[in-house]
Amino acid sequence: MIEQEKNEVTENCGISRRGFLGLLGAGAATAAVVASTESDASMLGHKSDKKMGFQQSESQYEEALNNPPKIPNYDWNKHRWSYGVDVDRCIGCLRCMEACKAENSVQEDANHHRTWVERYVYLEGQDEAIVDSSADPKNIENVGSELHFRFDNRYEQEKVEKAFFVPKLCNQCDEPSCVQVCPTGATFKAMDGVVLIDTKYCFGCQYCVQACPYGVRSLNEQRGTAEKCNWCYHRITKGLNPACVEVCPTGSRVFGDLNDDNSPISQFIRNNKVTVLKSEMGNKPNLYYVGADKEVS
Amino acid sequence: MESVFEHVSSYVGYVYPNETEVPWTELIVIYPYITGLVAGAFVVSSLHHVFGIDRFKTISRFALLTALCFMFFAPVPLLFHLGQPTRAFEPIITPHWTSAMAAFGYVASFYVCLLLLEVWFAFREDIVRYSKSSKGFKQKIYQLLTLGSDDVSPKALEIDHKIARILAMVGIPGAMGLHGYVGFVFGSLKTREWWSSDLMPPIFLLSAVVSGVGLLIVLYIITSKHRKVTPSHEAMVGLKQVLWASLVIVLVFEGLELLEMVYKAREGIETVMALIRGPIWAGMTIQWGLSFFSLVVLSAMMIKNPTGKKFVGWLFACGLAMMIAVLAMRWNVVIGGQELSKTMKGLLTYHPLIVGRESLMTVLMLFIAPFVTLYFATQFLPPWDDSKSRAEGKHTSHH
Numbered sequence: 001m002i003e004q005e006k007n008e009v010t011e012n013c014g015i016s017r018r019g020f021l022g023l024l025g026a027g028a029a030t031a032a033v034v035a036s037t038e039s040d041a042s043m044l045g046h047k048s049d050k051k052m053g054f055q056q057s058e059s060q061y062e063e064a065l066n067n068p069p070k071i072p073n074y075d076w077n078k079h080r081w082s083y084g085v086d087v088d089r090c091i092g093c094l095r096c097m098e099a100c101k102a103e104n105s106v107q108e109d110a111n112h113h114r115t116w117v118e119r120y121v122y123l124e125g126q127d128e129a130i131v132d133s134s135a136d137p138k139n140i141e142n143v144g145s146e147l148h149f150r151f152d153n154r155y156e157q158e159k160v161e162k163a164f165f166v167p168k169l170c171n172q173c174d175e176p177s178c179v180q181v182c183p184t185g186a187t188f189k190a191m192d193g194v195v196l197i198d199t200k201y202c203f204g205c206q207y208c209v210q211a212c213p214y215g216v217r218s219l220n221e222q223r224g225t226a227e228k229c230n231w232c233y234h235r236i237t238k239g240l241n242p243a244c245v246e247v248c249p250t251g252s253r254v255f256g257d258l259n260d261d262n263s264p265i266s267q268f269i270r271n272n273k274v275t276v277l278k279s280e281m282g283n284k285p286n287l288y289y290v291g292a293d294k295e296v297s
Numbered sequence: 298m299e300s301v302f303e304h305v306s307s308y309v310g311y312v313y314p315n316e317t318e319v320p321w322t323e324l325i326v327i328y329p330y331i332t333g334l335v336a337g338a339f340v341v342s343s344l345h346h347v348f349g350i351d352r353f354k355t356i357s358r359f360a361l362l363t364a365l366c367f368m369f370f371a372p373v374p375l376l377f378h379l380g381q382p383t384r385a386f387e388p389i390i391t392p393h394w395t396s397a398m399a400a401f402g403y404v405a406s407f408y409v410c411l412l413l414l415e416v417w418f419a420f421r422e423d424i425v426r427y428s429k430s431s432k433g434f435k436q437k438i439y440q441l442l443t444l445g446s447d448d449v450s451p452k453a454l455e456i457d458h459k460i461a462r463i464l465a466m467v468g469i470p471g472a473m474g475l476h477g478y479v480g481f482v483f484g485s486l487k488t489r490e491w492w493s494s495d496l497m498p499p500i501f502l503l504s505a506v507v508s509g510v511g512l513l514i515v516l517y518i519i520t521s522k523h524r525k526v527t528p529s530h531e532a533m534v535g536l537k538q539v540l541w542a543s544l545v546i547v548l549v550f551e552g553l554e555l556l557e558m559v560y561k562a563r564e565g566i567e568t569v570m571a572l573i574r575g576p577i578w579a580g581m582t583i584q585w586g587l588s589f590f591s592l593v594v595l596s597a598m599m600i601k602n603p604t605g606k607k608f609v610g611w612l613f614a615c616g617l618a619m620m621i622a623v624l625a626m627r628w629n630v631v632i633g634g635q636e637l638s639k640t641m642k643g644l645l646t647y648h649p650l651i652v653g654r655e656s657l658m659t660v661l662m663l664f665i666a667p668f669v670t671l672y673f674a675t676q677f678l679p680p681w682d683d684s685k686s687r688a689e690g691k692h693t694s695h696h
Contacts, residue, residue, distance in 0.1 A: 110317070111305055111314065111317045111318050112318075113315055116313075118311075131310075131311035132311060133311075133313075133314050134314075135314035135317070177486075177487070177488065179395075180395045180396065181395075181396050181397065181398065181486075182393055182396055183387075183388040183392065183393055183396040183398035183399040183401070184384070184387040184388050184392075184399075185391060185392075185393035186387075201384070201387060201391075202380075202381065203379050203380065203381040203382075203384035203387050204379050204380015204381045205375075205378070205379055205380075205398060206320035206321065207396065207398050207482075209315075209320040210320055210486055210489065211486055211488055212488065213487070213488045214313070214639075215312075215313030215314075215315050215316050216313075216315065218315040218318065219320065223380070224380025224381040225380055225381060226380075281487060281488070297641070297642075
């Protein structure tokens with residue numbers, strides 16, 4: 001795809017000028033990838049004749065790196081962001097994944113995710129859940145695209161005893177393994193609790209990908225640097241919700257500032273018996289779950 | 298499923314979606330392997346330099362050159378693996394000290410410097426001699442390498458030996474540290490059940506010695522054949538003993554590690570067992586099969602003390618077998634650890650690429666490079682200390 005077309009596509013998608021993202025390691029893929037995702041054009045309602053890009057163009061990425069926008073009214077010492085997931089509310093519609101991919105220029109395939117949703121199914125008489133995510137090959141085959149997110153209907157003929165969906169994303173741990181193992185210090189914990197990546201320093205060793213207990217990190221092959229969810233840092237620093245929280249139709253995803261007693265997340269933690277995943281790792285996650293089953297890890 | 302990006306591994310059960318691209322590939326298999334060969338070769342050279350075990354005198358300098366030539370290439374696989382190789386020096390300039398990896402640049406550079414120094418002291422007498430006996434461009438290089446010091450009086454040589462010994466003494470903890478540290482890079486990762494073991498550093502260390510001694514045995518026998526000399530029986534017996542001893546210890550450690558994992562039987566142990574029976578089955582068979590083969594043969598040779606061609610042949614087989622077994626072990630650890638999903642509910646199967654930046658071809662080239670370098674190094678600085686080399690030495694120094 002030529003540069004002009006690429007710009008046009010991203011303009012159409014309305015995801016241009018998202019400068020700050022670059023600093024945070026926003027992902028993007030090359031034109032080759034954009035071109036290879038035919039027939040996904042209508043996903044976000046764009047008219048881009050088969051060539052639909054979630055991705056920032058290279059020039060946008062450059063600009064984001066070299067001239068990150070200032071956030072004048074934001075003091076990261078005054079916030080303590082936290083996130084909650086109500087498993088019982090999630091219906092597995094996967095709008096959150098779609099929003100995340102588009103908002104954050106995440107690579108357009110089934111192997112790079114900043115957030116995803118897992119489906120746990122107990123069939124009648126079985127003690128263990130069968131787990132899959134939207135990235136499961138069968139689900140992709142069913143939809144026919146790595147960019148349309150939908151669970152298939154594989155249990156239609158089965159007797160299901162119990163089933164639920166579990167959204168996953170970065171836990172922004174208080175003791176993040178990824179920050180501990182990063183040899184360059186490219187990934188760091190901001191004062192407001194979010195773990196960020198400075199893609200100018202990351203050299204792509206993937207030690208952080210190994211170290212994350214929750215599997216939320218991946219490598220952006222095009223940029224040669226690590227990728228992960230940052231709770232839409234470019235949005236939350238402007239007082240907005242992360243994209244996934246914004247689009248969740250059931251209120252399964254909750255976000256807010258722990259410094260504010262009346263924020264949704266403060267109430268969520270106060271009013272529920274919350275749990276975290278893999279507490280035995282000692283990472284002290286900041287992602288709280290309500291209704292997570294024993295099988296969820 | 299058509300995968301847009303390179304290299305996606307198939308899986309069974311449930312794995313996190315981001316896990317389908319295995320982060321550390323065959324390049325990270327060859328990296329600890331090459332580092333291990335360095336550590337092993339160095340230990341053998343030190344047995345002579347530090348402990349004065351004379352039976353290793355014949356191969357001590359060759360072992361040193363081997364360690365140096367392999368050490369040159371130890372960091373290269375890492376460079377090929379980086380997503381941003383031009384930033385390779387970032388951790389050296391601005392190290393983030395909580396990272397086990399941050400010290401690598403320092404540890405590796407320190408070790409290269411140490412090896413260079415030790416080689417220089419061990420070969421100084423020869424360098425001075427060649428700087429006088431050779432001609433033309435070659436002479437210029439030798440002269441440069443003398444660093445302006447051509448004093449080869451007994452007193453000066455005694456100082457040389459003393460310094461070389463001290464360097465070797467520093468080098469032993471250096472070599473141990475370098476490889477124990479590689480084990481730590483893996484063993485300290487709590488997220489990977491297959492890696493997260495306190496026994497990982499000693500296992501890496503001892504298997505390093507095993508593979509390094511194996512390499513020396515193989516190289517010594519091949520070069521002896523090439524030079525048409527009989528390998529020193531004394532040296533061969535020494536290598537046999539070191540190989541046997543280190544193999545026994547490493548097998549015990551590896552066995553204990555597996556046993557502990559199975560006995561503790563933490564959540565997901567079924568998946569661990571499935572990993573051994575599944576994706577790394579071939580690797581485990583090669584690793585343990587060849588290890589036991591070598592153990593049996595070496596034990597028999599420890600008892601029967603064979604000599605001559607039979608001894609050379611069997612020892613060669615053991616050396617080669619252990620080189621392959623340790624390579625398989627590196628694969629089983631590095632790739633196997635990543636094939637076991639962090640969910641502990643699924644297994645990936647990694648298939649390496651044949652051609653590409655991160656591929657078997659790159660690995661092959663990176664593995665051949667140290668041998669080629671070593672060949673030229675031995676041409677330039679003949680390390681042999683036997684009757685043939687002495688005869689040749691006399692010939693060349695006769696002026």
